[in-house]
Amino acid sequence: MDLATFLQQLANAASLGSLYSLIAIGYTMVYGILRLINFAHGDIFMLGAYFAFYLIASVALPWWVAFLVAIAITSLFGIALERIAYRPLRDSPRISLMISAIGASFLIENLGVVIFGGRPKSFASIPLFDTVVRMGSVQVLSVSLFIPVITILLLVVLLFVVNRTKTGMAMRAVSTDVEAARLMAIDVNKVISYTFGIGSALAAIGGILWTMKYPQLNPLMGIMPGLKCFIAAVIGGIGNISGAVLGGFLLGFIEIMVAAFLPALTGYRDAFSFILLILVLLLKPSGLLGKKQTVKV
Amino acid sequence: MKTRNTVLTGLAIAIFALVLWLADKNLGGYAMRILNLSAIYVVLSLSLNLVNGFTGLFSLGCAGFMAVGAYVSALLTMSPEVKEMNFFLEPLAPWLARLTLPFALALVAGGFCAALAGLVVGIPVLRLKDDYLAIATLGFSEIIRVVITNLQGLTNGAQGLKNIPKFSTTWTVWGVAALVVAFMALLTRSSYGRQLKAVRDDEIAAEAMGVNVFRVKVTSFTISSFLAGVGGALLGHMITTIDPKMFSFMLTFNILLIVVLGGNGSITGSVIASILVTVLMEALRFLDEPLNLFFFKTNGLPGLRMVVFSAMLMAVVILRQRGLMGDQELTWSGFEKAGLLPRSKKGASK
Amino acid sequence: MLKIENLSVHYGGIHALQGVSLEVPEGKIVTLIGANGAGKSTTLKAIIGLIKTSGGSVSWNGKSLAGMPTKDIVESGIVLVPEGRRVFANLSVDENLSLGAYARKDKSAVEADRARVFKLFPRLDDRKKQKAGTLSGGEQQMLAVGRAIMTRPKLLMMDEPSLGLAPLVVKMIFDIIKEINAEGTTILLVEQNAKAALMAAHFGYVLETGRITLEGEGRQLLADDRVRKAYLGEAL
Numbered sequence: 001m002d003l004a005t006f007l008q009q010l011a012n013a014a015s016l017g018s019l020y021s022l023i024a025i026g027y028t029m030v031y032g033i034l035r036l037i038n039f040a041h042g043d044i045f046m047l048g049a050y051f052a053f054y055l056i057a058s059v060a061l062p063w064w065v066a067f068l069v070a071i072a073i074t075s076l077f078g079i080a081l082e083r084i085a086y087r088p089l090r091d092s093p094r095i096s097l098m099i100s101a102i103g104a105s106f107l108i109e110n111l112g113v114v115i116f117g118g119r120p121k122s123f124a125s126i127p128l129f130d131t132v133v134r135m136g137s138v139q140v141l142s143v144s145l146f147i148p149v150i151t152i153l154l155l156v157v158l159l160f161v162v163n164r165t166k167t168g169m170a171m172r173a174v175s176t177d178v179e180a181a182r183l184m185a186i187d188v189n190k191v192i193s194y195t196f197g198i199g200s201a202l203a204a205i206g207g208i209l210w211t212m213k214y215p216q217l218n219p220l221m222g223i224m225p226g227l228k229c230f231i232a233a234v235i236g237g238i239g240n241i242s243g244a245v246l247g248g249f250l251l252g253f254i255e256i257m258v259a260a261f262l263p264a265l266t267g268y269r270d271a272f273s274f275i276l277l278i279l280v281l282l283l284k285p286s287g288l289l290g291k292k293q294t295v296k297v
Numbered sequence: 298m299k300t301r302n303t304v305l306t307g308l309a310i311a312i313f314a315l316v317l318w319l320a321d322k323n324l325g326g327y328a329m330r331i332l333n334l335s336a337i338y339v340v341l342s343l344s345l346n347l348v349n350g351f352t353g354l355f356s357l358g359c360a361g362f363m364a365v366g367a368y369v370s371a372l373l374t375m376s377p378e379v380k381e382m383n384f385f386l387e388p389l390a391p392w393l394a395r396l397t398l399p400f401a402l403a404l405v406a407g408g409f410c411a412a413l414a415g416l417v418v419g420i421p422v423l424r425l426k427d428d429y430l431a432i433a434t435l436g437f438s439e440i441i442r443v444v445i446t447n448l449q450g451l452t453n454g455a456q457g458l459k460n461i462p463k464f465s466t467t468w469t470v471w472g473v474a475a476l477v478v479a480f481m482a483l484l485t486r487s488s489y490g491r492q493l494k495a496v497r498d499d500e501i502a503a504e505a506m507g508v509n510v511f512r513v514k515v516t517s518f519t520i521s522s523f524l525a526g527v528g529g530a531l532l533g534h535m536i537t538t539i540d541p542k543m544f545s546f547m548l549t550f551n552i553l554l555i556v557v558l559g560g561n562g563s564i565t566g567s568v569i570a571s572i573l574v575t576v577l578m579e580a581l582r583f584l585d586e587p588l589n590l591f592f593f594k595t596n597g598l599p600g601l602r603m604v605v606f607s608a609m610l611m612a613v614v615i616l617r618q619r620g621l622m623g624d625q626e627l628t629w630s631g632f633e634k635a636g637l638l639p640r641s642k643k644g645a646s647k
Numbered sequence: 648m649l650k651i652e653n654l655s656v657h658y659g660g661i662h663a664l665q666g667v668s669l670e671v672p673e674g675k676i677v678t679l680i681g682a683n684g685a686g687k688s689t690t691l692k693a694i695i696g697l698i699k700t701s702g703g704s705v706s707w708n709g710k711s712l713a714g715m716p717t718k719d720i721v722e723s724g725i726v727l728v729p730e731g732r733r734v735f736a737n738l739s740v741d742e743n744l745s746l747g748a749y750a751r752k753d754k755s756a757v758e759a760d761r762a763r764v765f766k767l768f769p770r771l772d773d774r775k776k777q778k779a780g781t782l783s784g785g786e787q788q789m790l791a792v793g794r795a796i797m798t799r800p801k802l803l804m805m806d807e808p809s810l811g812l813a814p815l816v817v818k819m820i821f822d823i824i825k826e827i828n829a830e831g832t833t834i835l836l837v838e839q840n841a842k843a844a845l846m847a848a849h850f851g852y853v854l855e856t857g858r859i860t861l862e863g864e865g866r867q868l869l870a871d872d873r874v875r876k877a878y879l880g881e882a883l
Contacts, residue, residue, distance in 0.1 A: 037428050088615045094427050095355050099557055099614045106550060107607035113600030166749070173735050173746055179697060180733040184798075185721035185750035227439075230432065271443040274436035281433055282421050 004137040009260045015144045015213060017252025018151035022206035023229035024236070024244035025158065026199030032175040032239035033195045035094060039101040040081060041203060042226015043108040046219060048074040048204025049123070049211045050116055056124050063126050071204045078200025079193045087189070105226075112219030123215040130212075143212040150209065154202065155245055161198075162241065171195060175239060224270065231277040237290025246288060251276070310475070321467050329467060330535075331579050336470035337531045338571040340477050342555040343564065344524030349553075350562035351485060352517040353497030355431045358418060359525050359552050361438030362411040364445060364544035366526025367533035368452055370407035371461045373398045374534075379460045386456065387449040400464040404473075404530050411526020412519050414441070419518040423511065435546065446541040457540025458533075465535035473531060477524060481564050484520075493517055497562075551578075554610045565627040581605060648673045648708060649694070649725075649802055649835065655702030656686075656693050663689045665857040666703065671802065671835050676828050678836040678844040678865070680878060681854035687837040688730055690854070691804050694835075695727045696720045707802070722750050724801030728808065732787040734794070736780030740771055743779050743790055747797030757797065764793035767823060785816040792823060802833045809840045821847050841878035845869045853878075 023045055030038045051073050055066035085104045089097050129143035162168035173181040174191045182188055210225070211217055232251045236243030251273055259266055280287060320332060341359065348356045372393055375383070380394050388394070398406070422433045445452045452458075484490050492513050495503040504510045533539045551574075559570030581602045633639075649671040656664040663686045671677045679687050692698040694705055696717040705712045712720055734743050744764060748757040765772035768789040774782060779790060788808060795803055805824070809817040821843055828834050838844035845851050851868045853861035861868065868874050 031428075035428070037432065085611060085615070089618075092618055095349075095561075096614050096618050098355065098428060098431060099553065100611055102550060102553070103607045103611035103614065106547075107604060107611065110600040110603040110607060114604060118599065166745075169738070169742055169746065170749065172738055172742075176735045176737045177733055180729065180735065181746075182697065182717045183695065183721060183727050183729060183733075184746045184794075185718045186746075187718050227435075231436075234429070234432070267447040268443055271440045274440050277436050278421070278433055281425055281429055285425065285429065 013256040017249035021245040021248030024232040028233040028244040039105040042222035045203040045207040046222035048207030074204035075201040123211040237287030243289035335575040336474040341528040342567040358434035359549040360544040361441035362522040362525035363529025366407035366411040366529035370530030373403035407530035408527040412523035415522025653703035675849040676834040678848035726800035730806040734779040747794035
């Protein structure tokens with residue numbers, strides 16, 4: 001493999017890793033606050049892409065307006081999802097929550113099939129993102145350069161909000177101890193809605209950027225990325241935002257690099273994430289950046 | 298009391314067998330197929346109920362173990378000629394190509410291999426808690442699927458297997474289902490069953506009382522995998538074609554739906570729900586076809602059926618979390634209490 | 648003034664409180680003592696809205712607290728320092744204190760209170776940036792009390808502040824409780840350490856399996872034979 005191809009693959013890995021990170025953050029934030037694996041998160045990613053698609057194709061909005069509106073709608077959708085599917089089960093055993101999440105995921109996917117149609121759709125081409133950029137002998141789509149930059153910007157903003165604002169402090173308090181947070185007059189419901197809103201917005205951004213790079217939309221497109229990104233979040237340390245980013249990049253890298261250097265194993269590509277997950281769960285369940293949680297009896 | 302219950306149970310079984318015989322004689326192939334499919338789902342839902350409902354472990358690995366059972370049983374019962382026809386891309390390993398076993402043996406072998414897979418998966422994975430366990434078992438299920446897809450020389454890969462001998466007759470599937478129900482009833486009433494429930498209710502307390510929690514979990518998981526393998530095999534022998542794509546998370550979801558609807562921890566619940574859901578699945582198939590209600594015309598909305606089912610699952614879990622039966626069973630004493638049976642002279646019973 | 652009348656609570660399948668009535672007059676320290684499992688924590692949790700009540704009434708300065716969400720109850724000036732400290736382990740000491748003042752809008756007063764907490768508990772000042780989970784039991788209790796001070800409560804409820812603490816630390820905590828009270832804060836104290844509680848309190852109630860069995864002034868109860876036998880471990 002020559003240098004050019006290697007750099008090419010590196011660029012691909014960086015893009016994929018960023019996309020995975022954006023989605024993984026949503027998982028980790030929701031898990032941190034509710035101890036819930038939001039199975040429907042991958043489908044929210046899909047919705048973000050579809051909303052943008054329809055806003056451009058049917059409503060004929062300029063692309064940047066469509067993007068912002070799509071992100072906003074998806075964010076609201078995530079908040080609504082929490083209200084309907086998870087809030088009523090706040091005091092129930094965690095298994096009920098998980099079942100509701102799985103049900104919600106299937107519901108959204110199949111609603112997508114019914115409403116959007118099962119046949120793949122092509123996202124419109126947007127010149128800003130579609131130009132081929134040449135750097136020496138390496139060729140990348142401009143979007144591949146945008147993605148990591150946007151992701152890192154978003155991450156910086158998010159970390160600032162979480163670590164240095166009052167709302168962020170409330171979010172961290174609720175993740176640590178819900179009841180004690182209530183005693184501080186924190187509106188726990190509002191904090192949870194916020195978390196879902198932010199996570200869903202990030203997933204929507206991920207969805208939109210994803211379709212810029214892989215322009216085929218279908219209602220089931222969120223399943224595999226969703227699962228993989230949850231794995232990324234676990235690998236990085238569930239509940240830890242930086243961990244989610246780390247996990248996302250790691251997973252993206254491994255996926256692209258293995259496919260590039262070990263083409264014989266391509267058939268097993270999807271299994272890698274799972275194998276990695278199981279290894280992490282067995283060796284360091286708290287993840288790469290996570291802390292050990294002891295259970296007090 | 299006990300004699301009365303035994304007589305009643307025997308009577309119920311006899312009546313059910315009669316109904317089955319009548320159905321077999323009078324109902325068409327389509328209806329019988331649905332009925333028999335329910336029997337297979339009884340086996341599958343009980344296998345999931347054993348780990349989820351009775352032991353309290355949230356496992357999502359069902360489909361993977363079903364696949365193992367289905368493939369093993371299929372490969373062991375197909376004749377060499379049928380195998381040769383299937384494996385046209387890459388020939389099957391010779392020792393397997395020549396091997397053909399009787400159905401009963403193959404079925405057990407399928408279950409056994411699934412149980413082995415369960416052991417291999419369970420030992421590392423059962424140390425994890427709740428959600429992590431779910432994701433890990435889901436992961437393993439997917440890994441199994443990917444492996445099957447890639448082992449062309451053993452499983453025929455993505456092409457799947459066709460012309461599997463149709464051994465799943467009415468009496469076979471319902472016989473197996475009845476056996477499994479009896480097995481589960483005995484198991485849950487035994488001291489082992491009590492250990493299961495202790496682990497489910499409070500692991501730490503159970504451990505403190507001397508229950509070897511880990512061993513209980515592994516055993517339960519392995520038995521459940523065995524049953525899932527048997528169920529998967531029966532499925533293969535009924536629809537005669539299997540491929541890796543059918544053993545997806547969607548299949549596990551369907552079984553989970555049945556278990557939740559029937560009540561996580563209720564054997565009778567699983568039985569009733571299996572029949573109800575299988576029938577409903579078929580009955581609602583019209584939703585995927587072009588609809589022509591007088592005010593509402595559609596051109597076929599594939600996926601609408603699953604929308605309804607997902608909504609159902611969520612509704613049950615949110616509104617009536619305990620499902621149809623919760624963790625209670627339909628017992629003769631229950632009928633007595635409801636006034637449907639004359640009260641026994643011995644007074645109030647449990 | 649906090650007034651509880653005939654409070655009934657069913658909790659975890661048990662009739663935990665069976666018609667409890669008590670009063671916490673303004674500016675006083677009232678203590679609720681009793682054995683483990685008597686229902687003391689349940690009472691406090693019911694007042695602050697973490698547990699649903701099944702009968703009776705709780706009113707604060709005439710206004711009923713029934714059905715109010717915890718957030719609103721806390722904003723009206725009632726604060727609970729829960730059993731076991733429950734500081735936010737992942738957050739720093741400073742952030743824990745800030746969380747105490749979460750609902751307050753008067754920034755300068757908040758900073759004044761923060762300075763005061765650090766003066767009362769110099770050890771917390773030293774560990775300002777440390778994560779609260781790394782503090783010792785006694786320091787965490789100080790943090791919990793400090794956090795409560797940051798809320799500028801009108802009624803401060805404390806659930807077993809002495810639990811698991813060395814006697815010297817217990818004495819310090821109780822001294823601070825008396826100091827806070829002297830400044831005008833009403834205090835409702837739930838304690839297993841009956842002696843320390845009754846010595847600090849103006850009034851006391853004895854709770855036994857969900858019912859109030861004795862009440863009176865702190866000094867009276869200290870001298871009462873039944874109390875001495877059951878809770879103070881003194882032979883007749």
